[in-house]
Amino acid sequence: MHIAEAGTGPLVIMCHGFPESWYSWRHQITALADAGFHAVAPDQRGYGQTEAPAPVEAYTQLHLVGDIVGLLAALGEKTAVIAGHDWGAPVAWNSALLRPDLFTAVIGLSVPFRSGVADTKKPTDRMRENFGKNFFYQLYFQTPGVAEHELQHDVRTSMRKFLFSASGDAPSERVFGQAPETAFFLEQMTDPDEAALPSWLTVADIDFYTGEFQRAGFRGGLNWYRNIDRNAELMGGFVGAKITQPALFVAGTRDGVITMSGGRPAVEKMLKDNVPNLRGLVLLDGAGHWTQQERPAEVNAEMIKFLKAL
Template identity: 55%
Template sequence: MTEIAHRRIPVNGLDMHIAEAGSGPLVLLLHGFPECWYSWRRQLVALAEAGFHAVAPDQRGYARTGGPEAVEEYTIHHLVGDAVALIAALGEEQAVVVGHDWGAPVAWHTALFRPDVVRGVVALSVPHRPRSSRPPVQVMREQLGEGFYMVAFQRPDLPEAGLERDLPDTFRRMLYAASGDAPMLVPILPDGGGFLDVCPAPDELPGWLTEEDIAVYAAEYAHSGFRGPVNWYRNLDRNWELTAAWHRAPITPPALYVAGERDMVLAGAKDRLHRMHDYVTDLRDIVLLPGCGHWTQQERPDEVNRELIAFLRSL
């Protein structure tokens, strides 16, 4: 079986950890929250065996890469800059950039800011949303209240303290609660509560998730914790300010979107996915996976691998 190798590469002042497999055209795999390279374990092998060089970094602030303390060093410009710099550090001029969850906005913005570097873009879970007319945290606060998790994550210290209290319990609850095997997650936190208060502990793990997987995530987060990952959320309004020059600008590289039909990200939004065509000018397909929740490539690795490889071979 194809082996996954690990190494570190200097990227924008970070000692970036990457997992990689295979050789050939570069495919960059950008994880989401709260994940790391490990979420792509099944894609790394499948893409390598299909003739590609698959690379999954731990992104800024995450796991073995870690990152700076300052909140303002986690803007979308930093995150896209890391992706572009990593492509260059790997000796390539272009890559297909694939992102899941938070990695999807990074992938979309990499294609938006630097289409010359992006051969194609694939987003899992999070569709492209054009820049809003008002700061997003303000809008979420008005529409969903202070308990909405992205609003609650603006508070200093408390979100990461709750998530770091018992790492195995955190990952067991979060990975189950947002999956297609659990009741639909409504991420509105109770007064004075934390994110885990809306994530039930499973009586039994779903078939795609094992205790060994949970132990790996807990070990990967044991050193750098959740401060860096939560800082991504603390830049939502700053990102809105920084992207004014790209307001409603089109994304032009070839694109693919894949999501689970039971993903909480799509709650109430499935009928609007076709609007992506207005701003993603070469969107090749929108694929919805029945029964799948938020953890797209982990819950449905075979289907995701099939869609990814078909898209890559079409470029």
Template identity: 45%
Template sequence: MSRHVAETAHRLIPSPGGRIHLVEQGTGPLVLLVHGFPESWYSWRHQLPVLAAAGYRAVAIDVRGYGRSSKPTATDAYRMLDLVEDNVAVVHALGEESAVVIGHDWGATIAANSALLRPEVFRAVGLLSVPYTPRGGPRPSELFARMGGDEEFYVSYFQEPGRAEAEMEPDVRGWLAGFYAALSADTMPAPGAPDPHFVGRKGGTLRDRFPVGRQPAWLSDEELDVYAGEFERTGMTGALARYRNMDRDWEDLADFDGAPITQPSLFIGGGLDASTTWLADAIKAYPVTLPGLVDSHLLDDCGHWIQQERAAEVNRLLTDWLAALPV
């Protein structure tokens, strides 16, 4: 049953890496929302009031390195183990013992590892856009280096400190607009066009392949201004540090090689999102890797920014799943 809910409230709470900025709305069981790259708590603006109205305490964080959260200078301060402990710190600082955790993009991977490593804190997990893929296989840097042939995969491109920043930071707003457009259903490049996830090995940039002058329907100028303002203030290094810890994560999580997540789970992906096509085998493996899976949905004609592109549909799927969880 919906109810009147208070406006959103901003808070800064202590965490192992300094402080985490969060935005909360509503009262009830805690639902922690974790964004991806390159976003902020603001990517959950359509979910906060709906979850609050449905009877939940909805809390969206700025992940370490983003927005108003702390930005440690050391690259290895952004390893997955530390981000999981940030999530645990948020739950406990809010006076709670447990929470449902829901993530999008990198936030989905952070949410999955939070549930895997701290099951006593995270009683259920929702994954948007990026499927759960257990730790395993070759070292990530080796895997991504093999992709693309004569071109370089974006994850490899992001590895070298300063390199991607040099592309992004001179025009943060323009770069973000192009990146969002490249991965949105209504503005992404046509089939057969050069893939915006790759760059030429001889000095190319991601932006070379972004759509020009096309803004997705889900993103207004005012909303783009919010995103741009955050990164113009903070720079991009904290956000990119997540990519620069993938080999460390592979080493840190060796004891969890192939481990399933057993709590109740949900997956929602976009039918046009490269994340769901590249990782189609991970979705097929869910009976083994997510034995607690309650529902899995691929939304037709939807790109990567799923909770913004298809807010009403995602909200319905989230609230239906949450309502069915054991208390």
């Protein structure tokens, strides 16, 4: 597993989302190190310079949590605070849930903790019921090869459109389910002019992400989505379980995940019901999905305040 790290002190492991890498935490690594912490951001399974197993079933939440447990051991540490954004948030939440002896506190960005519900139907079947004949990206990602072909056709354009269109600077929030199911993923997104990017996103950032996915491809990250049903089965024994460690949640008001989750009231209830030791719920006005990249100063301040109070 490839990592980026800086600083000495209490360990903080930061898990990225899709389609990203350790680089998504570039602003936090230095800030946390300067604040007296050992900041570590791995390329997770299937990304960047970390191994990418071929079998789809090698990307379940149990595998991903196991990777972080192994990282903790490899660093020679006994405990850590774990943070996660986007798909990294379930890894962080589930690491805290499954191994409270190792992960003493948790920070979630964008994706709130869902304890799950007992259901006789698979999550993807529920998605098909909810979206009917309309496009939903998580269903589009299910068939191996389809999304890979689209995203890898022109990696730079894919990354530029994805990063901009899910941000708070996009012309409008993406409304899931409005396109027909025959649509392609990227055709629903805005392609910004690289000469007029928002201040948080630079040409150098696009260069970095493009290089990473040109080398490693998108299949590893997409395989995380292809385990949604398998995760529900594997985690079935933990339905209703609560995370009891101190926790912080940060997201943007223009994040499509918050919209899909029912907005602020629903997210607040979800977290308060399932994370009883929640010490902060911060929604950054106008921020989109890329929380810690779009608003690094505010996210850094919230994280450091939370960490220093532990």
